[in-house]
Amino acid sequence: GQQLNQSPQSMFIQEGEDVSMNCTSSSIFNTWLWYKQDPGEGPVLLIALYKAGELTSNGRLTAQFGTTRKDSFLNISASIPSDVGIYFCAGRQAGGTSYGKLTFGQGTILTVHP
Amino acid sequence: GAVVSQHPSWVICKSGTSVKIECRSLDFQATTMFWYRQFPKQSLMLMATSNEGSKATYEQGVEKDKFLINHASLTLSTLTVTSAHPEDSSFYICSARAQGKANEKLFFGSGTQLSVL
Numbered sequence: 007g008q009q010l011n012q013s014p015q016s017m018f019i020q021e022g023e024d025v026s027m028n029c030t031s032s033s034i035f036n037t038w039l040w041y042k043q044d045p046g047e048g049p050v051l052l053i054a055l056y057k058a059g060e061l062t063s064n065g066r067l068t069a070q071f072g073t074t075r076k077d078s079f080l081n082i083s084a085s086i087p088s089d090v091g092i093y094f095c096a097g098r099q100a101g102g103t104s105y106g107k108l109t110f111g112q113g114t115i116l117t118v119h120p
Numbered sequence: 121g122a123v124v125s126q127h128p129s130w131v132i133c134k135s136g137t138s139v140k141i142e143c144r145s146l147d148f149q150a151t152t153m154f155w156y157r158q159f160p161k162q163s164l165m166l167m168a169t170s171n172e173g174s175k176a177t178y179e180q181g182v183e184k185d186k187f188l189i190n191h192a193s194l195t196l197s198t199l200t201v202t203s204a205h206p207e208d209s210s211f212y213i214c215s216a217r218a219q220g221k222a223n224e225k226l227f228f229g230s231g232t233q234l235s236v237l
Contacts, residue, residue, distance in 0.1 A: 039226065048126065048213045048228035049164070094163065096226075107154070108226060110163045 012095050012111025019085055020119050027114045028079040029095035037098040038071050038078040039108065042091045049094055053080070085118050092116070122148045122218040126229025133204055134237055141199045141232045143214030149194035150216035154226070155187070158211045170197040204236040 012029045019025060029038070037056055041049035053064050055071035055078060062069055068081045078097070082089055095111040123146040133139050143153055151172045156164040168189055169177040176189035188200040197216075201208055213231045 041228070046129075046211075046231065046233065048124075048215075048231045051225060051227060054225055092161070107166065107169060112163050113161075115161065 010095055010097055010109055010111040012114060014114060015112065016115040016117070018117045018119065021085060021087060023085055025082040025085055025089070025116060026079060027093060027095075028077060029097070029111045030077040031097060031109075032076070033099055034075045035078075035097035035099055036075070038069070039096045039098075040067075040069050040078070040080045041094045041096060043094065043113075044091050052093075082116075085116075087118050087120055090116055090118050122146075122216070122225070122227045124214065124216045124227045124229040126214050126232055128232060129230060130233040130235070132235045132237065135205055136203055139201045139204055139234060141201075141212055141214070141234075143197045143199070143216065143229050145195045145216040145218070145227075148216075148218045150197075150218065151194060152217045153191060153197040154215045154217075155189060155197075155199050156213045156215070158213060158231075160211075164213060167199075172197075201234065204234070206236045209234055209236045 010029045010031050039054050040052045042052055043049040053062050053069040058075045059073045060071040066083045092113045092115050094113050096108040125144045125146050127142045153170040155167045157167050158164050166179050167182045170189045170191040172191045172194050178184045191197040211231050211233050214229045215226050218225050
């Protein structure tokens, strides 16, 4: 089935550094969602994007819906230790028949050193 | 955001027994809920789509008689792992679709860690 290519797979950064991760697809998506998952917990929605070119911020997080509708990126500025976790992108394909069904990226494991 | 409650958070059971996991949307109605399975440090794998008042739609390779899904109300879906085996041990997560005025979002429960002995 359709997959999203998420990169990088893992990142080790120092506190205060900025972080960038992205997802790409060979198919067109009409929705991009970014989630963060802590160990033993369910994913928590960070940012939702619905229009090509849309740039949305949530505190230190910024995400963009690519103009080609085949990619999205998430930036985290001035990272702090509590940013540690796994970040997932998720997308909903255009013209899909399974309403609400999402495709997930493989995840980016973020480690922040104090 | 909307709240999705999943219970229990963890369960340990003997091989051969059945385990029921509940997923509730607390402050919204969810006509559609989704059940996922996740292995350590891996992405979420969709198991099935739960539709209120109708049969669930299972993904390819997921045994419907093994993983029974019931979505009897607009706020509750249950996943029952029947005759559990050690290979069923995993992290199970549900999500519910909350439809807003213009767009829809998907919110997740906190997950259930199942360990089958």
